[in-house]
Amino acid sequence: MEDADRRILDLLVEDGRASYTELGKAVGLSTSAVHQRVRRMEERGVLRGFTAVVDHAQAGRPLTAFVEATPLDNNDPDDVPERLRGIDGVVACYSVAGDANYLLMVRVATPQALEALIAALRARAHVSTKTTVVLSTPWERR
Amino acid sequence: MEDADRRILDLLVEDGRASYTELGKAVGLSTSAVHQRVRRMEERGVLRGFTAVVDHAQAGRPLTAFVEATPLDNNDPDDVPERLRGIDGVVACYSVAGDANYLLMVRVATPQALEALIAALRARAHVSTKTTVVLSTPWERR
DNA sequence: ACTGAAAAATACCTGGC
DNA sequence: GCCAGGTATTTTTCAGT
Numbered sequence: 001m002e003d004a005d006r007r008i009l010d011l012l013v014e015d016g017r018a019s020y021t022e023l024g025k026a027v028g029l030s031t032s033a034v035h036q037r038v039r040r041m042e043e044r045g046v047l048r049g050f051t052a053v054v055d056h057a058q059a060g061r062p063l064t065a066f067v068e069a070t071p072l073d074n075n076d077p078d079d080v081p082e083r084l085r086g087i088d089g090v091v092a093c094y095s096v097a098g099d100a101n102y103l104l105m106v107r108v109a110t111p112q113a114l115e116a117l118i119a120a121l122r123a124r125a126h127v128s129t130k131t132t133v134v135l136s137t138p139w140e141r142r
Numbered sequence: 143m144e145d146a147d148r149r150i151l152d153l154l155v156e157d158g159r160a161s162y163t164e165l166g167k168a169v170g171l172s173t174s175a176v177h178q179r180v181r182r183m184e185e186r187g188v189l190r191g192f193t194a195v196v197d198h199a200q201a202g203r204p205l206t207a208f209v210e211a212t213p214l215d216n217n218d219p220d221d222v223p224e225r226l227r228g229i230d231g232v233v234a235c236y237s238v239a240g241d242a243n244y245l246l247m248v249r250v251a252t253p254q255a256l257e258a259l260i261a262a263l264r265a266r267a268h269v270s271t272k273t274t275v276v277l278s279t280p281w282e283r284r
Numbered sequence: 285a286c287t288g289a290a291a292a293a294t295a296c297c298t299g300g301c
Numbered sequence: 302g303c304c305a306g307g308t309a310t311t312t313t314t315c316a317g318t
Contacts, residue, residue, distance in 0.1 A: 016192030048195040050158030058188040081280030092282040098274035132240035138223030140234040
């Protein structure tokens, strides 16, 4: 990947609504050139899209946790990620090389909702869990 | 938070560049009303901004890991998050209620870079670490 | 690949309900 | 708090180098 593309990408991570004119000034290119590069990065898939950054605490899900999940029955076809996808509150699913098979990030409204979520994980995805609650988030997405 | 705001927020998480007209059609409001609501959510801080979604594998950092970090000397003033912030590759820092004090998400280019990063964590943030490598990411952000 | 300029779409603001 | 309309920016396309 070229240096100009990388810089454009960094700027777009900082501000996903930066205009092509702004970006052009920052990297020393015309708006058209920037536009071309952005479109190409979208086509290539390096740039997947744009999203809103939400304050989850204010948005009704103040409780974040990480859940290590391991299938209870190893004979099951491993469609665990698919099953997890349907459970509300599960924000991300990583397959990891550790004690557990999966590491999940979850966001919920209350401790009760976390309890219900963990129960749902057992019932619907057939996994055992080990949960670590997030106390605070000094920072995210550096 | 009102229902209309929540729906607008969800749509903006899905597509951070959805136009106010689109959003308005989806929630049954005029473009002006949607525009007002979005501005208010930005002012209140619920909506923190917008960012590009990057394919980190393609963007030169194919290796993701989670690092549990615990201060080596508990007498230190706890400015660990600040110190971590300056280390390249550390993407997020969570203070957690678990065996470790902090859980970090890191993204690097190679196993060698991960080794260097962990060394930097020990040297510059004075923490012991336990690392879990991510093998794949079935999905992220809901 | 980049530029510059025109055309289309969108964001943003103001007044009125 | 919502809507409608007007103006300013921005996005998008295109011909030229």
